[in-house]
Amino acid sequence: MAIDARQIGEERQRKEIRDRWLLSAPALFLIVAASVGPLAIVVLYSFLAPGNYGDVKWAFSTEGWFNVFLSRDIFDGTVSLADAHFSIIWRSVKLAFITTLLCLIFGFPTAYFIATRTPHTRSLWLFLVTIPFWTNMLIRAFAIQEAIRSEGIVNTVLMTLGLISTPIQMLFTDFAVLLGMTYVFLPLMVLPLYASLEKLDFRLVEAGYDLYASRFGVLTRIVVPMVRPGIVAGSILVFVPALSSYVIPRVLGGGKALMIGNLIELQFGQGRNWPLGAALSVALVVVVLFVLLFYVRNTGKSGGGAHG
Amino acid sequence: MKNGERMTISRATAAHGGTIGLHGIKKRFGSFQAVDDVTLDIRSNEFFTLLGPSGCGKTTLLRMIAGFELPTEGRVLLDGADISGLLPNQRPVNTVFQNYALFPHLSVAENIGFGLKMLGRPKSEVGAVVADMLKLVHLEGRGDHPVTQLSGGQQQRVALARALAPRPKVLLLDEPLSALDLKLRKSMQIELKRLQAETGITFVFVTHDQEEALTMSDRIAVMSEGQVRQVGTAREIYDRPADRFVADFIGETNFLTGTVERTEGRRATLRLATGATITAGLPDTATPSGAVTLVIRPEHADLVTAGAGTMDGTLGDIVYFGTDTHYHVHLDDGTDFIVRRQNSRAGSEGDAPETGHRIGVRFSDNAAQILKD
Numbered sequence: 120m121a122i123d124a125r126q127i128g129e130e131r132q133r134k135e136i137r138d139r140w141l142l143s144a145p146a147l148f149l150i151v152a153a154s155v156g157p158l159a160i161v162v163l164y165s166f167l168a169p170g171n172y173g174d175v176k177w178a179f180s181t182e183g184w185f186n187v188f189l190s191r192d193i194f195d196g197t198v199s200l201a202d203a204h205f206s207i208i209w210r211s212v213k214l215a216f217i218t219t220l221l222c223l224i225f226g227f228p229t230a231y232f233i234a235t236r237t238p239h240t241r242s243l244w245l246f247l248v249t250i251p252f253w254t255n256m257l258i259r260a261f262a263i264q265e266a267i268r269s270e271g272i273v274n275t276v277l278m279t280l281g282l283i284s285t286p287i288q289m290l291f292t293d294f295a296v297l298l299g300m301t302y303v304f305l306p307l308m309v310l311p312l313y314a315s316l317e318k319l320d321f322r323l324v325e326a327g328y329d330l331y332a333s334r335f336g337v338l339t340r341i342v343v344p345m346v347r348p349g350i351v352a353g354s355i356l357v358f359v360p361a362l363s364s365y366v367i368p369r370v371l372g373g374g375k376a377l378m379i380g381n382l383i384e385l386q387f388g389q390g391r392n393w394p395l396g397a398a399l400s401v402a403l404v405v406v407v408l409f410v411l412l413f414y415v416r417n418t419g420k421s422g423g424g425a426h427g
Numbered sequence: 428m429k430n431g432e433r434m435t436i437s438r439a440t441a442a443h444g445g446t447i448g449l450h451g452i453k454k455r456f457g458s459f460q461a462v463d464d465v466t467l468d469i470r471s472n473e474f475f476t477l478l479g480p481s482g483c484g485k486t487t488l489l490r491m492i493a494g495f496e497l498p499t500e501g502r503v504l505l506d507g508a509d510i511s512g513l514l515p516n517q518r519p520v521n522t523v524f525q526n527y528a529l530f531p532h533l534s535v536a537e538n539i540g541f542g543l544k545m546l547g548r549p550k551s552e553v554g555a556v557v558a559d560m561l562k563l564v565h566l567e568g569r570g571d572h573p574v575t576q577l578s579g580g581q582q583q584r585v586a587l588a589r590a591l592a593p594r595p596k597v598l599l600l601d602e603p604l605s606a607l608d609l610k611l612r613k614s615m616q617i618e619l620k621r622l623q624a625e626t627g628i629t630f631v632f633v634t635h636d637q638e639e640a641l642t643m644s645d646r647i648a649v650m651s652e653g654q655v656r657q658v659g660t661a662r663e664i665y666d667r668p669a670d671r672f673v674a675d676f677i678g679e680t681n682f683l684t685g686t687v688e689r690t691e692g693r694r695a696t697l698r699l700a701t702g703a704t705i706t707a708g709l710p711d712t713a714t715p716s717g718a719v720t721l722v723i724r725p726e727h728a729d730l731v732t733a734g735a736g737t738m739d740g741t742l743g744d745i746v747y748f749g750t751d752t753h754y755h756v757h758l759d760d761g762t763d764f765i766v767r768r769q770n771s772r773a774g775s776e777g778d779a780p781e782t783g784h785r786i787g788v789r790f791s792d793n794a795a796q797i798l799k800d
Contacts, residue, residue: 325495326528328515330542331593340541344532 183394226308234316291373315349444629445596448504463653479650536570707795727794736787
């Protein structure tokens with residue numbers, strides 16, 4: 120019986136592809152089970168009616184989504200835009216954006232410093248950058264709260280030195296939230312920036328200086344375009360969790376500096392309006408997706424860092 | 428590369444190449460002495476080459492002229508003015524880097540115009556110079572291409588154009604041809620000579636390739652272990668090497684030992700270890716006596732029948748090189764001697780020497796040169 124060699128080859132190829140799918144199966148299972156599945160439940164809940172004591176009634180309702188955008192007066196039933204929701208969403212986007220910017224401003228010099236060390240000392244610096252991850256974020260947030268509260272160490276020192284006569288109100292302000300988020304998310308910016316800078320060909324920097332560029336010229340015209348992939352990756356890694364940040368604004372922002380994460384929590388907790396909470400959650404996912412699409416499209420086009 | 432097409436740039440021919448003075452330059456990296464007390468004067472409009480094996484300090488010297496490294500001791504002068512303390516972007520000196528270091532995110536034209544743009548020249552001037560430069564390096568119509576899509580030879584020419592565009596007083600070239608294949612390298616050598624002649628800019632060229640140095644340079648400094656061993660024209664260095672290192676590094680050389688019997692002007696009569704008496708040229712700066720080393724280039728010697736030449740020996744390996752053939756002779760006193768003969772089609776196969784046979788080596792009195800040390 121003649122054996123068709125080509126048929127065997129094709130069979131083997133098919134088996135190889137199947138084996139690779141098997142390799143990725145655990146990750147795919149996790150993604151589906153832990154992300155897509157729950158998200159589907161959230162979408163489903165956003166179209167149900169709220170129960171009296173939390174939970175949901177199994178009846179179709181658009182009330183949740185209605186309440187995301189509009190609010191109905193309790194007494195006369197007139198409908199107006201849900202200003203509170205819009206301002207909180209806008210605040211969240213604004214704070215997340217400023218956090219990303221601050222992380223970039225502080226993270227870039229740090230990453231540049233590490234990337235220009237000798238290979239041996241680089242690993243030590245990277246190790247130091249990752250140390251904050253060893254402590255729970257909640258504990259670090261409380262540590263910041265302790266430092267900046269009215270009777271905290273910062274105010275005490277300033278008052279002892281006679282620089283101020285009354286404590287500065289730092290806790291429960293946007294400043295506190297920004298401080299906390301920048302501190303917590305900084306390593307997420309430094310690490311991808313470092314990965315890009317580490318691959319940067321420093322002969323290009325020399326070529327820039329040789330061709331009469333100033334330090335600033337070399338930075339903006341050579342270094343930044345070359346490490347753009349790292350800047351994009353770092354910004355996404357900071358912006359996305361910052362936007363949906365929950366612990367930091369809760370501990371450092373108090374009840375005044377709410378972010379969308381806290382608003383969602385409120386609906387599932389004291390608000391007892393699960394459909395509204397679910398709808399707000401879906402809205403947050405949509406906002407993140409749009410921001411990411413916008414960001415990737417606008418930074419991908421310039422095609423910088425072909426060697427990145 | 429298109430031959431025959433000669434571009435002359437009026438702005439370029441008007442340029443005056445700068446002079447470089449290196450005075451007592453030393454550079455130490457930790458405990459490693461990269462450059463050890465180098466003093467050199469590079470003239471205006473000169474094609475000057477720093478030649479030496481890797482690690483001899485030639486690139487470090489070049490980087491100190493560019494300003495990327497500061498000398499531990501000594502001064503760098505440009506047109507007589509001390510530039511030792513200036514930053515690279517303050518020196519009217521540009522570099523062609525070994526692996527070109529083109530900006531991958533910029534187009535060909537943007538790369539070439541980068542220096543002028545950083546100097547704050549108006550857009551119209553940058554555009555005009557870039558167009559001139561594209562012509563000068565035969566890349567017309569490639570201005571908009573990304574540099575990453577160019578071939579090695581084209582990238583090389585962009586790197587040249589980029590360094591020439593700001594009209595530096597001195598152009599530094601750090602082994603710019605080492606990444607190219609042989610044929611492209613040959614044509615780029617001619618191209619570089621043409622560019623140097625047309626622009627009138629002083630070129631300081633670093634290479635470890637002695638053939639490249641000999642064919643291109645007005646003058647060559649041969650370096651070894653951080654020191655300059657000899658400075659001179661290609662002919663001076665090849666024909667009258669100062670010391671054993673230079674003689675060995677440049678071209679192929681036979682070393683013989685002998686004893687000086689008497690000197691007469693710049694020539695000496697000496698007795699070789701083999702017993703023969705010959706005359707040889709003395710080095711430029713010294714008059715050695717007693718036991719000396721002398722060098723004879725393989726092409727300055729010839730094979731004759733045993734007993735008819737200066738020395739006798741046994742013929743060893745015969746290596747065919749296309750244009751010529753190398754004959755390795757084991758002389759009777761134990762040293763090895765190479766004779767190079769040019770191959771000619773008319774050459775009769777009948778009298779071809781054979782391995783293992785007794786053979787004589789003959790060379791003219793002018794062929795031998797005594798070394799300083």
